[in-house]
Amino acid sequence: MPPLESSEIKDRLSATLTAAQWDRLGYRKRAGVAVPLFSLYSEKSQGIGDYTDLTLLADWCEQCGLTVIQLLPLNDVGFNFRPYDALSMFALEPMYISLRALKGVDAKEYSRQLKSLQQNFPTGSIRVNYTVKSAKLELLWTVFLSRNWDTVDDFKLFLEDNRFWIDDYALFKIIKQYQGDKNWEDWETPLRQRDPGVLAAFGKAHTQEVAFQKWLQWQAAAQLQSAKQYANQKGIYLMGDIPFLVSRDSADVWSRQEYFKLHLASGAPPDAYSAMGQRWGMPPYHWEAMAAKGYDYLIHKLKVAERFFDLYRIDHFVGVFRLWTIELGESLDRGGLNGRFDPADESLWEEHGRRLVEVMRQATAMLPCAEDLGVIPHCSYKILDKYGILGMDIQRWNRDWAQTFRFKAPEDYRFKSIAVISTHDMSSFRTWWEYEAGTVDEEYFKRKCEQRGMDFGWFKDRLFDPVSGLPGRLHWKPEIDSADRLAAIMGRPVHELKEFTELYSSTYAEPVQFWDYLGLPQPWKYGFSNRLGKAALAAINRSASMFSIQMMQDWTCMSRIYKDIDFSTYRINAPGTVSDENWTLVLPISLEQFLELPEK
Template sequence: MIPAVFERRRAGVLLHPSSLPGGAGIGDLGADAYRFVDFLAQSGFSVWQMLPLSPTHRDGSPYHSLSLHAGNPLLVSLERLVEWGWLERCDPVGADKAVAHRLACIAQAHRTFSQHASPADRRRFEAFIVAEARWLEDYALYRVLRREFSGQAWFQWPKPLRDREPEALAAARARFVEEMAQVRFEQFVFACQWQTLRAHANERDILLFGDMPIFVAHDSVDVWTQREYFKLDADGQPTVVAGVPPDYFSNDGQRWGNPLYHWERMEADGFRWWIDRLTTEFRRFDLLRIDHFRGFEACWEIPALEKTAVNGRWVKAPGHALFAALKMHFDTLPLAVEDLGLITPEVHALRDSFGLPGMKILQFAFDSGPDNPYLPHQHRIESVVYTGTHDNDTTLAWFNDLPAERQLYVVEYLGYPHEPMPWPFIRAALASVSQLAILPMQDLLALGRGHRMNRPGTTEGNWNWRFTWEQCAPDLTERLRRMLGMYGR
């Protein structure tokens, strides 16, 4: 069965909520998120794609999170809490104080809620705690203990807590009752604000397109609570870690450092861990992208002591068995897959056997000949075409950095367009036979150097990009609506 999002030609915009205007430090789920949904609808788009919504480590990477199931409390809109009567006011602060300020305001809202919430709101909170207990209780304790130990990772905690000895866990829960209640409230507020925003989007025929990393962070509640599913030693340290070999982005490859899965144990219990994970994602999104799909066919396994990803090896994974179990459980799989990098016929076979659309990146299309699979004349209907992704530079910056002869090749292929970049690329994506076209917000704003979201293989200066409404050209909405209509999207 084809997911509903792929039943007709569509177009969408890639923008993480943290890149929205408004909010202190990062964008949030407040008024600008609703304005962005309205902008999409008025422009003719029907999909909003974003990055993972999970709480991040200090580096801010959505792909390196503290929990697979929790939402990032830093995306909570304080203005919405004021509107709901749970927060008296929301004073502006500088970016350097934004994180502490937002969490302190949510804590104040929790105190107000505890004293003055309506019976209906109290019942909603209690129902949320019961419904999400399978992950929420462990996450609340993990967050509190992490704070108690000054941000140390779980494998650095005292051994009884590191190894989850029952008496140590019970004592911690008894000691931190109020602190755990605060974490539960943060997650309740995030869920309320997210579902309200999703309803606003769906009412305007905007589908929400999420993103799921294949791997999880070593320092996460998921690894702490379910060590049996990961290749760890007795001290909780990985014996091997994930990454990718040398490629387009890095001569040394990328050593991500995530622990690798103990696939035999996951398969032995019917992949229950993955079913739980996708259950959470499908509650939030209408469509989900799986990052690094090729890892379900084979993973690049790097010995944990290696400093780079060069000396790794490919190790087979039970992808077919996994997706068969997911298909049986969910029936329809509203998934698209990131099938970039060193892709083998076996990866294509796994993707196609379950009818999963892959990705076509136009910025990758012009570094070889006419058989390049990313060139528009090579596209498949069952695919998602992008001008670029969050891992690419903006299209304008990419084009300006090309050698003159390569620029000429791009321009000649596109028919010597009169429009300035990136608009010819936007048109090529919209004209593609790919059923879904996704355009990064940076390209719609025709932004150049300095507006990149992420540079793979680096840890500094990423995930901070934000736009302003003043960057939108006065005729942008009308221009986009005409283009989307012209190309049947």
């Protein structure tokens, strides 16, 4: 299919229900970068990237011709440091505040402390040292105490504009601190059940500490708004990531318990990429209770976000239609295996999702985009199309799964989509090619064997190479060169082994098929090369998708900055795992050094 002309793009998108949002952004194809703020740093950063560093990222985007910056959630995560498990859907993470750019503060007065902070928390490591948060908060407390902020008009206006959430949030933070960081469900009954008299007395006894939490939010908001304004002046737009769910142990759940089904935990059902499914733990929404209040929580969440972002990514978009839920009493080691969808009645899904999407559309001028991955109900595609919401087409997953398993040609990507090489929940392109392409998830194969009463160990020895690959990834032996050969070893007819033969067909020839997709001459070659990286980027950028947004490490995969990186472990997050390395990845060089790179 030939590329669409700009007039055709406008005609298609202006006919959707988000025409007003598209009018504001412009009817044109765009390229952008996706990166967590914790992965960035500048020469002025104190141990971790901060909101003001986004201006340098905007400079880099301008150099590269990129017009979208997609960020991971920037909400306050407390001390758990999991961006999709926030303490609030409204509050920003104070760890990212720049102490050199505080409103109403002369940074020169704290030059000694700032220098000490940078010395104690140097940047340049491959992993974040999150203890910097406590150190930054300690210095911010000192700054806060240096003057009376109650008379600052801008601060008072900020509090008025955020009255829907900020009082409960600030009180929650301080109660939690005095409760030894215990989950709010383990607090004393009057605090847990929000006894008005007890809460008022606590707030009065801790007036200054509660005010500090509000002051932090004022400072964070000012810095992020300033970064957005700087980027917008360069024609660059910020895309925020709006988590669909909020932490069970959050100010939002504590202050609005009636909006959540606290006897359940959210998750995802098993699939080919997560054999056990997932159990995230966040409580599902009680939509009926929220609807009775006019969806005020959902609307205010978006109203706050649009101060900082021009577009927003709806995380777990399929959850808008139905959400996988697990009873709290289920064993944690069962993951998401024993769950059910809510609503359970599939006939309700489309209208349920349409109603929520319509509320979101009317609530904000931001353009919505959707993370529509996983097990996807058919109605999701219908709503995305009707509303002009861009879904996600992932290069390594965008294939003809029904027949040939070949990769879809770039021109066959969805027009209303964002073309992506990898996400924060996936391995980077280099890691995928060097360690995962052509392999099978061991846990998934094991579970399929167990479901059939087959001896996994026996088949593993006969089907897979015992030495090559990453832990948890299985490489087919070269002699398993057909589905018939696979069936012969498994001792059953091909038609009885559909799940196994499909798994084989989608993985055994994967490298060969990807090489063909890129238009590179066979035979394909092991190992990453600049030629391969350039071909993958070229293919994704000529796709039919409206946007091409790539992780920073994929845009720069051919750079010499990665020469000492071990790509077997170089990823942002491994879903379904608990690891000290999740959400800690830092890019190898500073933003100033990125600006000096010759490869752009």
